[in-house]
Amino acid sequence: MFSESELLPLSGLQHLAFCERQWALIHLEQFWSENRLTVEGRHLHERVDKPGGKSRRDLRIVRGLAIHSLRLGLSGRADVVEFHRLPVAPSAASPDFADETDSGVRLTDLRGRWKPFPVEYKRGKPKPGNCDRVQLCAQALCLEEMLGVPIPSGALFYGQTRRREDVAFDADLRGETERLAARMHELFRARITPRVAYERRRCDRCSLYDRCLPKTTGPSKAVAAYLAMACAEEGVP
Numbered sequence: 001m002f003s004e005s006e007l008l009p010l011s012g013l014q015h016l017a018f019c020e021r022q023w024a025l026i027h028l029e030q031f032w033s034e035n036r037l038t039v040e041g042r043h044l045h046e047r048v049d050k051p052g053g054k055s056r057r058d059l060r061i062v063r064g065l066a067i068h069s070l071r072l073g074l075s076g077r078a079d080v081v082e083f084h085r086l087p088v089a090p091s092a093a094s095p096d097f098a099d100e101t102d103s104g105v106r107l108t109d110l111r112g113r114w115k116p117f118p119v120e121y122k123r124g125k126p127k128p129g130n131c132d133r134v135q136l137c138a139q140a141l142c143l144e145e146m147l148g149v150p151i152p153s154g155a156l157f158y159g160q161t162r163r164r165e166d167v168a169f170d171a172d173l174r175g176e177t178e179r180l181a182a183r184m185h186e187l188f189r190a191r192i193t194p195r196v197a198y199e200r201r202r203c204d205r206c207s208l209y210d211r212c213l214p215k216t217t218g219p220s221k222a223v224a225a226y227l228a229m230a231c232a233e234e235g236v237p
Contacts, residue, residue, distance in 0.1 A: 078142075
């Protein structure tokens with residue numbers, strides 16, 4: 001378990017899943033550069049993240065909810081958490097009764113039990129890999145710890161496609177999220193900015209390209225080969 005002073009930003013998991021060097025430049029070296037993509041993303045979150053909530057008959061929407069996990073050492077803010085009212089047992093004598101098989105939470109000003117459903121907003125379109133899904137899963141893990149109920153799924157909303165992508169928090173995604181959280185704390189304690197190999201599709205769109213210089217700071221195969229050859233000549237295993 002981590003103490004509150006040891007919590008790291010949950011949003012860093014997305015950076016780490018995308019690129020360890022990008023995470024270190026932002027969270028260790030405090031570098032940040034804006035490009036069109038980051039500006040559009042920031043404006044989207046400024047609109048979504050304003051704290052507050054609203055209710056409909058069977059839906060409660062909470063924006064900008066502060067969340068944390070002492071188990072994973074994370075803290076942050078969820079864009080949107082929807083609370084869906086669970087069905088009331090047909091034979092219930094009280095309108096405040098829900099079937100025992102339902103494991104929702106109680107909300108102070110509303111009747112019944114409610115199922116949490118986190119929704120994360122992204123400016124672009126679905127990406128290859130799990131970097132967005134990991135961030136959303138981490139929000140669910142925080143909410144599970146805080147509320148004491150299982151959260152099996154959530155959604156990513158992409159501004160470019162104007163569509164939701166449902167995300168199931170299965171064992172593989174949960175395991176990946178927990179491993180990344182542990183790796184983030186490992187890198188934070190070591191205070192090391194890793195080197196990474198240049199990848200055109202990933203690196204050329206990164207707002208930190210000019211800070212990172214992946215073509216010159218990345219690991220060199222030529223140097224590695226030279227060192228291996230030199231060690232062999234000297235009889236070094």
